[in-house]
Amino acid sequence: VIIHDGDLKRLTGQDGFVWQRTAAELAALRVGGTADHVPTLQEMLHLVNGRVPLVVELKGTPGYDEGLVASVGKMLKRYKGKAAIMSFDHWLVRDFPKDAPGIPGGLTAYGKDVGLIEAHFAMLAHDIAFTSYAAGDLPNPFVSFVREKLKMPVITWTVHDQPAVDLTFRYADQMTFEGFEPDLVKVA
Template identity: 40%
Template sequence: MLTAAPKWLIERPIAHRALHDLKQGRAENSIGAFKAAIRADYAIECDLQISATGEPVVFHDSNLLRMTGETGNVCDFTPDELNKFKLAKTDDGINTLQKHLEKMAGRVPVILELKGLHGRHKDLVEGTAAALRNYDGQVAVMSFRPEICQHFATLLPDIPRGLTAKGDATHHETHARHMIDFDLQFISYDVNALPHPTTTWLQQERIPIITWTVKTPKQVELTRNWADQMTFEGFDPDTLPQPDVNLDEFGISVF
């Protein structure tokens, strides 16, 4: 039998890689983007990669090139070395999960996506659990790799765990098996695949459904019709009209 994640997970829109906007000097997954999300009272989704010391850092890609212009893999550098690399030419460097949690101080929920790295899953899970062990805020973890969440459950079983997923209807059996076998409590699904047999089934089971990544009026409508909450980017969800208003006519308010 499936167990649902707590309701706080879907109470507020979730800022994808925090509330980033390069026009305002805020890079994705940066301390500045976290602060902006906190000011706007949005939940935060962010990504975790493993550093050379085993301490998780808040960063999406496995390599440095796209966000810093530097060469090399994140896992080959220490947190101190990574902090010297500036994100998208802003003032923020790459920071540890611990540093981000200290800045958040439990003021908004955070959903952590653990990125799998072959041979380092154990280190990433244990490093994340160590950072969260004394954290009092609302936090959940998720991954495309359900075995990562399964390992995490052995360390901090009270923290909600979810599956990040995508794919057409042919993937339903695999997704359903993962949700049941790995005791996952919510799902974060590719909005462009909705409606989907997996999310329809989970709605019937009252399991929270989050979409990613919502950027357009059509994707907002898909979320409203087939899910519980959005992971958004590039607009302010609090400015959106009620569901009976045509979003294409209204337009999306960008930052």
């Protein structure tokens, strides 16, 4: 399903977690007090219908996400447009090459401390094609290395204002944004 949080409370007002419900049960839930429901990935792919490229972030739950990468990979293989997958979850990223072959995979990441940076570097062994990094954690050695040495695209998340836009285009290639119209911002 397409939903940001693993916990249902903020977006649907319901108690519990996504992994505790079936797709049909989630579809019956309303989002943000609107008439909108939690859509399945297949519904979203049908709605978009190849008109724009998609980046789908996979969020796992240890012990409850077996087959997630393979299922999403199969759906995206049939999608009429371009698509990529990404995840914070290293165990899912490790499955990208075998369970979603041909779908570009990326690492969603954050942090500047040595332990996190080392863990991100370890993910380079798993054939990632891009990274999506927290805008507020730029610059850092991992992003500099993948962008400058590996020529790998870097997307920032989540950009809310002009200072974050400026930071993005100084250290990255593109942004995930919220709360403003990006074509109205002035890129430095």
